[in-house]
Each structure stands twice: as structure tokens, then as C-alpha cells.
Amino acid sequence: MPLLRVSALHKYYGDNHVLKGVDLSIEEGEVVAIIGRSGSGKSTLLRTLNGLESISDGVIEVDGEYLDAARADLRALRQKVGMVFQQFNLFPHLTVGENVMLAPQVVKKAGKAEARYLAEQMLARVGLSDKVDAYPDRLSGGQQQRVAIARALAMSPKVLLCDEITSALDPELVNEVLSVVRQLAREGMTLIMVTHEMRFAREVGDKLVFMHQGKVHEVGHPREVFAAPQTAELANFIGAVAGG
Amino acid sequence: MDFTLWDIVRNLLTGLQWTLLLSLVAFVCGSAAGLLLLVARISEQPLLRGAARGYIELFQGTPLLMQLFMVFFGLALFGLDVSAWMAAAIALTLFSSAFLAEIWRGCVESIPRGQWEASGSLALTRFEQLRHVILPQALRIAVAPTVGFSVQVVKGTAVTSIIGFTELTKTGGMLANATFEPFLIYGLVAVGYFILCYPLSLSARYLERRLHAPA
């Protein structure tokens, strides 16, 4: 029984058919990297998984939560599916600690002391225990992204979605974020990442999903897929990324 | 005495004309005075700048009603017998000039420093810089908020009813007393102002949107 299953997923923006029947199955503890050109539908796919984008047809199942075009208990789903964004999206009016505490308090009705304890633990996990009382604008981009990861972890999600989480970072800050993700993978967190970091995907990933023109074009273990792509499109893509 | 609806509307229309005339006078004279005030406000003379600042602060920090009273009773001290119309026109001009100068200062200050530096390096005097480089650019930005402020001028004229100038609100008050139909009369008075102000508000919004639209 997979933790997450996507079947026959379609998504339209008006007349634009963005996802054309996506099927995907992800086991607990798997680290999945989704790659593809811009416009291939990879970010849209990721955003449907926690209901940030509605779906036009098909089914998404996550740990017993069931989502289709007609009905969705988004509140229940989103407690199981955390998300980290490219632009961090920390809440600027709250301290780092309050950013992490907010959802447990509001959504899970945790007490203040409990939430505070949780926040301290999560911030320790991402190596930012000393920043609890700082405001986000005092932090570097890498630190902000690590706070965003801690904020998502505080809801104890079953799956963590990462949407190009290093793309907005200066090159020298990328590694501190990747090493946090690497640590999460080692601890057995189920991760689904849209990423441009091919080396990282190959090193940490258990599964590589290549999206092309709104479909899953090729799936496999990263090392095998990179060594011997089965389709010309993927070979092209890998060549372009490596060459560029 | 019986008033037909037409009697009421006709009287209100007469009042509306005075409202319109006072608005125009205040806006035109206020703009002229506001321009002088603007030049003083951004001058390099600290004394001039300070005086302009104080003037603006005074007129933005006190009620229009008090400004009216000050003009009305102040001019009387000089032995001048001022009519309500004169006092209204003078007070509203002063009031408008302060707000317009402040609006325009914001527009002038939004012009990048480099424009001052570039024109200064071409040996233009400060006045020439303003006249040929800064104001033409600031004007473009200033149109929308200036039209927006004209709505405040029209609405401001209503306060002059208190010193007895027979514009729309005062006419309405007299009619309400004579007909005992304040609900209808003040409703119509409000409609009168709305007819004057709403097109101005719409144009201000349209101009604002056009300015911010990608070129």
C-alpha cells in the first residue's frame, strides 16, 4: 500500500491542458525528485498534491485522505502534506519561533508552551536554535528556508513537498539547505522535490520522475535513469542540463 | 406655502451652481497659490522652506470650518466688510493651496535625484531645473492625485454654508426648514454633490490606473 497515489490526474487552466493523465505512486520513506523543463507541469503536479491547485479529473490519495475534482477535505489533507516554497514565504510580522508555532496553535489547537517546545525542537533540527526570537528579515536566505522547513515539520506531515527550494538562493547558501534535506531523507521522511539540483537528486533520491508535456515521461532509480535514459526527451534534457 | 418637487429641484440647482462656481474659483486660485507654495516648500532657503512647511501644517492640521471663521472674522478686524462669498473663496483657496502643494511635493520628490544632478551639471539654475526638467515629469504623476483632490474641494465648499454662503447645502437647509421634508431635501442635496464628485473620482481612478499601466 503506497503512502501516496496519483491516478489519471488531469488539470486544465481554461483551454490549456497542463496535466494530461498523471499516474504516480510513492512509498513511505521514499525520496522522489521531479525534473523536467519549465512548462512541463512539474510544479503544477506538486501543487495539486496539497490542494493549492484544484484538479480537473483523477484522484489523489495520501495516507487515507482522498481528493478528486468534486470533493476534498483540504484541512485534513494538508495536515499530512507539508510544503516548502521557492520564495520561503515566512510570515514577516512573526518571529522565527512564532512562524513555527503558528499552525500547531491555530490548526492543531496546541497550547502555547507545547507549541514553543515543538518550535524549539524543530529549529534545533535545522540548526537554528539561536534564532527563535529573531525576525525573518534578519536572516540569510538559507536560514529563512531552513526556518520554512522547520515550520512545515512542526505539523508532523507524512510527506514534505519541496518546490524548487534552492532556486531563489545565492549559490553559497544552497548547501546548508540541501544538507538539512539530506538529513531528513536519512531520518526516513517521505520527500517529493521539484528540483534543478541534478547531482543532489542522484545522490539522495530513490526515484526520479521526468515530466514532459504534462505527463510522467519516464520514472526510475536516479542512478540508472541518468546513466541510461530510455527516451530521447530525457536524454536531451540531461544533456542540456549538464551542458548548460 | 407649498413647494412642488420642481420648485425644490430648481432651487437646489441654483445652489448647485454656486457650489460649482466656488469649487472652480477655489481650485484655480488654490492651484496658483499652491504652485508658489510648492516652490517655497522645496526651495534651498531654509527660512522659506520652513515657512511653507508651517503654512501647510497649519492648514492640514486644523478644521476647514475654523479656517473659514479665521478669514471671516480676521478680515473684519482690518475694517474690511467681507461677504460670505469672499470669505469662502479666500479660505478655500488657502485650504486647497496647502493640500495641493503637499501633493505636488510628493510628486516632485518621486523624481529620481539623478534628474536634478544631470540638469544641474548642465549649468541650469534651480528655477530652470524645475521649469524644464523636474516639473514636466512631476506633472505626469501629479494629474491623478490632483483630480482626486478636486473632490475634496467640492465637498469642502459645503462647510461654507455655515458662514451663510448660499450654496447647495445652505439652500438645502433653507428648503428643509420651509418644507419640513428634510429626508427628501438632504437626500437630493447628497445626490447633487454625488453628481459633481463621482465623475471626478472616476477620472482620478482612471488616470491613476493609466499611469501605473505598463507603458
Add this chain to the structure above:
Amino acid sequence: MAYQFDFAPVLAQGDLLFKGALFTLQLTLIGTVLGVAIGVVGAVTRAWRLRPFDALFGLYVELIRNTPFIVQLFFIFFGLPALGVRLTEWQAAVLAMVINLGAYSTEIIRAGIQAVPKGQLEAAAALAMSRFEAFRYVVLQPALAKVWPALSSQIVIVMLGSAVCSQIATEELSFAANFIQSRNFRAFETYLLTTLLYLLMAIVVRQLLAWIGQRLLMGRR
């Protein structure tokens, strides 16, 4: 220029001016709290396009912003009794101020809400917050902080505008001034001092609002 200024008769009535000023501040306080509350509700309704209420708020905003405050006041005080709604002078004054500020703050706060980046709402949604929770905890404070200067200016404008409430005999500051000058015939001196008192109040209220904004909205302690 033989006129001799004489402020003594005005200063002798200083307690009346002081009481009037306090009353004006009271009206402003109530008007601000209720007006901004209406503004928040109206702003959300408009920003989220909650039909049909967004259109109603739109109409309300346009009606109020395009008519003079004094006409609104007269309509409420003299006109509404025709519908059986009879208000005391101070109730009418407060109602007019609340309605007036409510309309302006609806537009001001709406601009603030729309300036909050979309990513903030997505982050809140991804954390399983409802739309209302996201508004309450993520959107409201930054939105208010962003437009606080504009809102503060509008509050001062409404306070100064309340001077015309003397025309329905609300016993605020300009009413006190009218009363005093009718007794001592020192109109210029009376209105000069009253004007300066308003100026002082405007400056103090502006400072106070800036301080409140810093404390409550900017989050920095």
C-alpha cells in the same frame, strides 16, 4: 489698525474649551474604533469579492466618499427622523463619523490586503489554515501595518471634520468656541485659540497613532 487683541475673556472660559476638546477626542476615539472595524469587514468583503456584499460595500464607499460629511450629518440628524430613527446630537455625530471613516478605511485597508503577497496565503494554506485563519493570523497585521500611515491621516481628517458637528449642537470643541464668542464678542481671539487647540490635537493624535502603529503593528518590541 486700532484693534486691541484681548485673549483674557477667552482664557477665562478655558475650561469650556478644554471640555469641548475632550468631547471631540471622545467622538474621534469611538469613531475610529468602530469606523476601522467596519473598514476591516468591508475590506475583506471587497478583497475577497464576497457576493453580493462586495457590491453593497462598493456602493456605500462611493456614496460616502463623493458627498460632504456635513450633508451626511444633516441627513442622519434631520432626515432620518422621517423614517422614525431619532438620534441625539452626539449619537448622530458618532454615527456620521463611523459611517464616514468606515467608507474611507474600507478602501485603505483593502489596498493593504491586496498588497500582501500571494505566497503568504499559499504558505498559510499549506499549513492547513482555513481562509479565515489565514486572514486573522497572516494577512491582517501586515496589511494594517502597510496602510497605517494612510489610515492615521484619515483619522485626523475625520477628527478635524467633526468641527461641523457644532451645527447640530453636538457639544464638541467648535460648539464650545461658538458659545464662548457669542458671550464675549471676541470672535477672532476665540477662534484663533480654538484653531491652535485643534492643531495641537491633530499633532498629538498623529503622534499617538504612529506610536500605536509601532507597538501593535510593526511587531518590533
